[in-house]
Amino acid sequence: MSKGVTPQSKDYAKWYTDVVQKAELADYSPVKGCMVIRPYGYALWENIKSELDRMFKDTGHVNAYFPMLIPESFLKKEADHVEGFAPELAVVTHGGGKKLDEPLVIRPTSETIIWSMYKKWINSYRDLPLLINQWANVVRWEMRTRLFLRTTEFLWQEGHTAHATADEAFEEAYRMIGLYRDFAEHYMAMPVLVGKKTENEKFAGAVETYTIEAMMGDKRALQSGTSHYLGQNFAKAFDVTFQNENNEQEYVYASSWGVSTRLVGALIMTHGDDKGLILPPKIAPYQVVIVPIYRDEESKSEVMRYIEPIKKQLGDSGVRCHVDMRETLSPGFKFNDWEMKGVPLRLEIGPRDVKNEKLVVFRRDRGEKETVSRDAFTASVTAQLDTIQNDMLKARKAFREHNTEDISSYEALKARVDAGGFARAYWDGSSEDEKAIQEACKATIRCIPFEQPGTEGVCFYTGRKTKQQVILAKAY
Amino acid sequence: MSKGVTPQSKDYAKWYTDVVQKAELADYSPVKGCMVIRPYGYALWENIKSELDRMFKDTGHVNAYFPMLIPESFLKKEADHVEGFAPELAVVTHGGGKKLDEPLVIRPTSETIIWSMYKKWINSYRDLPLLINQWANVVRWEMRTRLFLRTTEFLWQEGHTAHATADEAFEEAYRMIGLYRDFAEHYMAMPVLVGKKTENEKFAGAVETYTIEAMMGDKRALQSGTSHYLGQNFAKAFDVTFQNENNEQEYVYASSWGVSTRLVGALIMTHGDDKGLILPPKIAPYQVVIVPIYRDEESKSEVMRYIEPIKKQLGDSGVRCHVDMRETLSPGFKFNDWEMKGVPLRLEIGPRDVKNEKLVVFRRDRGEKETVSRDAFTASVTAQLDTIQNDMLKARKAFREHNTEDISSYEALKARVDAGGFARAYWDGSSEDEKAIQEACKATIRCIPFEQPGTEGVCFYTGRKTKQQVILAKAY
Numbered sequence: 001m002s003k004g005v006t007p008q009s010k011d012y013a014k015w016y017t018d019v020v021q022k023a024e025l026a027d028y029s030p031v032k033g034c035m036v037i038r039p040y041g042y043a044l045w046e047n048i049k050s051e052l053d054r055m056f057k058d059t060g061h062v063n064a065y066f067p068m069l070i071p072e073s074f075l076k077k078e079a080d081h082v083e084g085f086a087p088e089l090a091v092v093t094h095g096g097g098k099k100l101d102e103p104l105v106i107r108p109t110s111e112t113i114i115w116s117m118y119k120k121w122i123n124s125y126r127d128l129p130l131l132i133n134q135w136a137n138v139v140r141w142e143m144r145t146r147l148f149l150r151t152t153e154f155l156w157q158e159g160h161t162a163h164a165t166a167d168e169a170f171e172e173a174y175r176m177i178g179l180y181r182d183f184a185e186h187y188m189a190m191p192v193l194v195g196k197k198t199e200n201e202k203f204a205g206a207v208e209t210y211t212i213e214a215m216m217g218d219k220r221a222l223q224s225g226t227s228h229y230l231g232q233n234f235a236k237a238f239d240v241t242f243q244n245e246n247n248e249q250e251y252v253y254a255s256s257w258g259v260s261t262r263l264v265g266a267l268i269m270t271h272g273d274d275k276g277l278i279l280p281p282k283i284a285p286y287q288v289v290i291v292p293i294y295r296d297e298e299s300k301s302e303v304m305r306y307i308e309p310i311k312k313q314l315g316d317s318g319v320r321c322h323v324d325m326r327e328t329l330s331p332g333f334k335f336n337d338w339e340m341k342g343v344p345l346r347l348e349i350g351p352r353d354v355k356n357e358k359l360v361v362f363r364r365d366r367g368e369k370e371t372v373s374r375d376a377f378t379a380s381v382t383a384q385l386d387t388i389q390n391d392m393l394k395a396r397k398a399f400r401e402h403n404t405e406d407i408s409s410y411e412a413l414k415a416r417v418d419a420g421g422f423a424r425a426y427w428d429g430s431s432e433d434e435k436a437i438q439e440a441c442k443a444t445i446r447c448i449p450f451e452q453p454g455t456e457g458v459c460f461y462t463g464r465k466t467k468q469q470v471i472l473a474k475a476y
Numbered sequence: 477m478s479k480g481v482t483p484q485s486k487d488y489a490k491w492y493t494d495v496v497q498k499a500e501l502a503d504y505s506p507v508k509g510c511m512v513i514r515p516y517g518y519a520l521w522e523n524i525k526s527e528l529d530r531m532f533k534d535t536g537h538v539n540a541y542f543p544m545l546i547p548e549s550f551l552k553k554e555a556d557h558v559e560g561f562a563p564e565l566a567v568v569t570h571g572g573g574k575k576l577d578e579p580l581v582i583r584p585t586s587e588t589i590i591w592s593m594y595k596k597w598i599n600s601y602r603d604l605p606l607l608i609n610q611w612a613n614v615v616r617w618e619m620r621t622r623l624f625l626r627t628t629e630f631l632w633q634e635g636h637t638a639h640a641t642a643d644e645a646f647e648e649a650y651r652m653i654g655l656y657r658d659f660a661e662h663y664m665a666m667p668v669l670v671g672k673k674t675e676n677e678k679f680a681g682a683v684e685t686y687t688i689e690a691m692m693g694d695k696r697a698l699q700s701g702t703s704h705y706l707g708q709n710f711a712k713a714f715d716v717t718f719q720n721e722n723n724e725q726e727y728v729y730a731s732s733w734g735v736s737t738r739l740v741g742a743l744i745m746t747h748g749d750d751k752g753l754i755l756p757p758k759i760a761p762y763q764v765v766i767v768p769i770y771r772d773e774e775s776k777s778e779v780m781r782y783i784e785p786i787k788k789q790l791g792d793s794g795v796r797c798h799v800d801m802r803e804t805l806s807p808g809f810k811f812n813d814w815e816m817k818g819v820p821l822r823l824e825i826g827p828r829d830v831k832n833e834k835l836v837v838f839r840r841d842r843g844e845k846e847t848v849s850r851d852a853f854t855a856s857v858t859a860q861l862d863t864i865q866n867d868m869l870k871a872r873k874a875f876r877e878h879n880t881e882d883i884s885s886y887e888a889l890k891a892r893v894d895a896g897g898f899a900r901a902y903w904d905g906s907s908e909d910e911k912a913i914q915e916a917c918k919a920t921i922r923c924i925p926f927e928q929p930g931t932e933g934v935c936f937y938t939g940r941k942t943k944q945q946v947i948l949a950k951a952y
Contacts, residue, residue: 030550030592031580034543039608042540064518067510068613068629069566074506090545091570092582095628096617097563104507106568106582116506126804132515137544137613141572152571153544328602 033152084204148265156260169253195447219420227257277342293350509628560680624741632736645729671923695896703733753818769826902933
């Protein structure tokens with residue numbers, strides 16, 4: 001565990017799986033493509049989940065739970081949807097020792113089962129909007145899997161809302177991608193670009209897909225959350241109509257939106273370094289870890305007496321604090337271990353600190369160590385955690401800016417893609433052009449950012465004038 | 477929704493499903509045996525979950541997540557386990573468009589997949605104990621299902637712990653059934669009997685199973701949570717050994733324990749009456765609901781101005797409070813609706829109350845209504861909620877005592893079982909005797925209570941002398 005990880009510069013993919021395993025975030029399971037989320041990794045997901053859940057509820061959403069098993073025929077009701085998901089389905093053919101009359105699929109996403117219920121629940125405009133979220137596991141049969149980033153089974157939340165007007169459903173999809181951006185930036189310290197997906201990249205069954213795209217440490221893009229304006233596609237597929245205020249029957253309008261355990265992967269690759277994880281304080285399971293240093297029973301009890309009130313004060317300040325009391329491990333081993341696990345602040349406390357009423361603070365994101373007065377530390381700890389949180393976001397923003405280039409020729413795009421990073425470019429190409437670029441140099445249009453320059457330029461691919469800029473990059 | 481439910485006295489089973497549906501707790505889904513947990517029902521589960529999760533963490537447990545799909549061969553490794561679960565399995569035979577080499581089963585419980593991982597993680601006594609819990613969905617193919625009580629897919633938590641000694645694993649299983657009892661009594665206001673299951677009734681793969689058994693409103697028993705001492709059964713099946721402090725290899729000792737969404741069914745049947753749900757304040761999504769009463773816009777704004785600070789004060793006191801602002805519904809309709817949904821306290825506030833600085837309080841569990849001073853109410857609301865919580869537990873304890881009979885003959889047992897309720901009896905019979913009784917009169921031994929009289933008596937069935945008392949009843 002203390003042996004360190006493959007350096008990022010040597011093999012980023014290997015670095016990533018090393019960190020996931022050595023920080024005990026997840027492990028491979030005996031089931032192909034499925035991972036085990038270990039307690040430390042699950043604690044990250046719990047922190048992500050509880051903040052998001054609060055944000056969903058603050059914006060009027062409620063949670064519910066729908067069956068995981070869906071009749072195969074349901075998936076087929078929306079043409080784009082079945083085309084998109086059919087190749088990825090896990091199919092239950094037997095139950096209770098018998099062959100089933102109709103096979104059931106394990107949900108790859110829940111639009112179809114949920115809209116089959118909305119048909120039952122929605123009659124009038126008075127029943128709208130319906131703002132339901134679900135925390136659940138889903139299964140998509142993936143050929144090439146990577147811990148957290150792409151696994152056959154993963155955990156996620158999926159919001160499914162029903163509205164009386166297109167505008168309202170549209171606004172909801174827009175609001176939720178904004179909520180995801182706020183969460184990514186303020187909690188995960190992960191800057192994201194917000195925008196629309198192209199036709200090629202949108203969700204199977206959506207009219208429009210919005211996305212947040214983050215830049216990982218290897219300068220590749222990671223799609224970190226999406227929200228979809230579904231129009232009346234699923235309402236039509238499941239015949240869900242409502243009586244509007246003018247007593248007319250109309251199909252219901254819909255949105256859906258989700259983020260998944262992939263966010264844990266995003267967290268690792270946004271901040272991690274060659275010593276392991278670096279966690280933003282707001283998401284870290286432990287914000288402060290205390291490593292006591294002692295030689296014998298006497299100095300141990302002295303150090304522990306000194307630590308006790310510090311721990312209490314930190315707890316009273318709402319700081320998640322852990323004292324590492326493992327007896328068989330050396331302080332040096334513990335230092336490395338908590339660096340691997342990305343704890344924002346580590347306190348080292350030995351007999352000399354006790355005598356001087358001081359302590360040693362190690363700040364993980366900067367790798368800086370200093371000796372400070374105990375009272376000054378405890379009085380300012382929450383401010384220090386805030387500073388770390390903000391500095392981490394700032395650092396990642398600077399990193400992204402540094403690795404984003406405005407390009408105006410196909411050659412420049414290829415050079416940027418080879419070097420890594422985001423290319424920002426005017427774009428007026430077709431879906432076929434986009435596919436051709438992807439095949440030639442592996443870059444895809446990550447998004448059409450909501451924020452546009454408003455000026456006109458020349459499409460780097462077609463040479464036509466356009467006002468639309470896009471972001472291109474290699475992506476996970 | 478306001479039409480009321482089938483009276484309990486007429487048809488208790490119908491009453492139950494009426495309440496589940498009219499209180500909007502759950503709904504039937506298009507998938508056989510699977511239910512949809514609606515937002516109000518899910519809010520109950522969330523409250524149950526968050527309290528239990530806190531209690532688990534306070535006792536040193538951590539959460540993790542294991543794959544839902546388990547190789548079929550794993551289930552077969554523990555002989556009793558496979559025998560118990562084989563008839564209930566849902567089997568995935570195809571994934572990603574191809575037939576799988578080995579079928580995967582959807583977890584009916586996770587002992588096997590978890591112990592296959594514990595083999596990887598446990599090497600030495602230093603790795604023990606491992607105290608892991610999982611919140612998850614499971615699937616058991618059930619022939620006869622009932623909303624919340626028995627569904628093909630259900631939500632639950634399953635604790636799986638690994639220990640260096642039998643005593644420790646034993647203590648853990650004992651501790652956790654005690655935790656469940658505390659939760660049932662103090663949060664759900666549901667008294668339970670705690671004890672051991674007989675050989676016939678224990679978990680498939682356990683050495684011993686402990687249970688909490690509650691008496692429902694129709695006097696039948698409901699097994700509401702179980703914990704198992706598994707000995708070395710799963711360690712042996714998955715070859716999980718550890719080096720003990722004497723440098724010897726030894727098989728690991730295990731416990732597992734779980735409660736499920738069945739607890740929502742328990743809540744309904746423990747407290748509900750012919751007007752619907754009655755919720756204990758500690759679990760209720762809303763503890764207080766305010767129904768404003770007004771005739772015109774002027775009186776409405778007057779009433780709303782009066783309600784605003786009351787709502788704020790309740791919120792500041794930590795009370796979950798909701799103001800029912802639905803415009804198209806009459807106050808009378810709302811009263812019935814919130815009675816159906818079991819909200820502990822309902823406030824009715826109209827212009828006359830505003831004038832007199834009063835309000836009308838309706839207490840759901842007692843069905844009592846009184847006019848009180850606003851200030852007296854807000855000052856005492858948390859105390860009142862505590863009183864309701866305690867009164868509800870007391871009432872159910874009295875109900876159980878009233879319907880529990882010491883019996884000393886088979887005839888008396890039959891009479892008691894026909895009348896409903898628990899029979900307490902000395903018991904020295906065999907597994908075969910137990911089966912014979914079950915076939916003859918549908919009663920099963922619910923548990924061998926931990927609390928025993930310590931006196932000797934005569935087994936009502938065999939006529940032999942014994943010190944062991946058991947509880948017999950018809951059960952869900």
